[in-house]
Amino acid sequence: MQAFSIGVDLGGTNLRAAAVTPEGERLEAVSQPTRLHAGPQTVLDDIAGAVRKLMERSGGADALVGIGVGSPGPLELPAGILHHPPNLPGFDGLHLRAELERRLGRCVSVDSDANLAAFGEHYLGAGRALGTDSLCMLTLGTGVGCGIVLEGRIWHGMQGAAGESGHGPLDPNGPLCPCGARGCLEMYASATAIVRRAGQLGLGSDSTEGNGSSGPLSASSIAELATAGDARALQVFDEMGRALGLSLANLINALDLPLYVIGGGAAAAWPLFAPRMFATVREMSYVYRLSMPDDPVVFQPGRTHIAPAQLSDAGLLGAALLPVHAHDTVA
């Protein structure tokens, strides 16, 4: 009987779940829209239904190691209570963990999606490939998530809010972020920020793009324009690389980890932002210069490595691994 665990990625748009072996092999997977409009109780029922379906298809309850659920934050941990999650309207105060445990009659581990992405990359992605014991991962999506794994454990901090470096202020005179601060990383490096900045520079408001697309701008269409040589689109990614470099400089100086991973949809633009990101880290981080690799894209043991994510769904795999490595993650 093949042991497996079940991971759930509760997103604002899609609800995905997978049965995964402890080694990271995916046995079964389901995906459906997150029915936010129907309210939290329906979404909880949908999660429980997806878990039961995967359990039946993958060998039954006896082979199930555990269930892990990743959710947008802010999430009070380890209780698993949501507090005003901007991407899950109507879910404020929901006892996500307790509600799922009641429905399933089993223990459920809950953590933030950004922490679980870092956890997944540590155990199955870049961290495993490189043999590092700690990493910090920035996930560039609608916002910028961040997760920190120290010696194999997710670093949660006092209230489960550690790794909110997407809201670390980079420029106190920068644009106002919804979090209340100015010039946060999220204001420069999220998919949302890319589209906003492109609009500010006039992209999309005239017909100079020349790519034949008449739809609204997206991070990926702006990346296409940059790849084709559009100066304003290139500037957007240059500024993004500068912001990532500043944020990484702060993280590297504070934590001195062997590995920093950049993931999420907007990380696909790596070739466009990475040169400026590396130049900024070199300029701004004394600790990076102490242990700079000869070539920034080639891993050298004992040197600081910054790399794109290796998994396309680190968060889902990280959720499945959470109960497997539970003894490592209890702070």
Added chain:
Amino acid sequence: MQAFSIGVDLGGTNLRAAAVTPEGERLEAVSQPTRLHAGPQTVLDDIAGAVRKLMERSGGADALVGIGVGSPGPLELPAGILHHPPNLPGFDGLHLRAELERRLGRCVSVDSDANLAAFGEHYLGAGRALGTDSLCMLTLGTGVGCGIVLEGRIWHGMQGAAGESGHGPLDPNGPLCPCGARGCLEMYASATAIVRRAGQLGLGSDSTEGNGSSGPLSASSIAELATAGDARALQVFDEMGRALGLSLANLINALDLPLYVIGGGAAAAWPLFAPRMFATVREMSYVYRLSMPDDPVVFQPGRTHIAPAQLSDAGLLGAALLPVHAHDTVA
């Protein structure tokens, strides 16, 4: 027989050592100038001599738990090798730990002065008083040191360079720091920065101070001017508080620790910089606002606390405690 350990604080100006009980009671202490001009071998001999003297006076080798030495960095750990330490000219490449072990015929633990100050505050100062398990301490002196204690252990990072948040860039357009970055915390919050900024604002170049002092400006004389109401001196500490607030916002968002301690000589100006520091943390840190105390100067369990150091020589006491808690500090 009272068990004791010996701590050494190797500074660029003074060499201090103390015999301390595991509970932090100081049994004996010695202090002498650091004879930098005579070269590293003489300084090593002086350290070994001070340790032997304390050993004899405090109960002999049988009662000695261990020896801990704090040094300015950068320090390669755990080997204890100095790399171009700016405050110890001529000491580059010195195997501080191995040289002392050879002279003393005993194991010696070595760490950076900023890490040991954090360690001292954790076990004997603010951390002990408040019962917290983790803290980050900024030491404001000639430069700005930083040490991070996570669950009782110093967080060293990959190469012993963690906690270099004194060189975290706060404003990418700020003044150039000797570390190569721009707008580092150290450029705003060190004693050196206070004097430089006061000079830029014209303090000391005219006779408006009215405190009768004709000597060169120092951080403490500028603090006196500010306390007396001098607008430019007040501005210096306001800017310092803003920089500390920005740096703390980044640290709080990344680590979510229960306690942040501000120590070092320049921390004596706490009443002058703290109001702006707290206002900036509130403005810039979403995680701080999640767990903000009702009154920022009153500790509440489960809330983020920012406080001045409680020990006048946290670094020396931390050095003495290092071998006592050695099992906790090996990463």
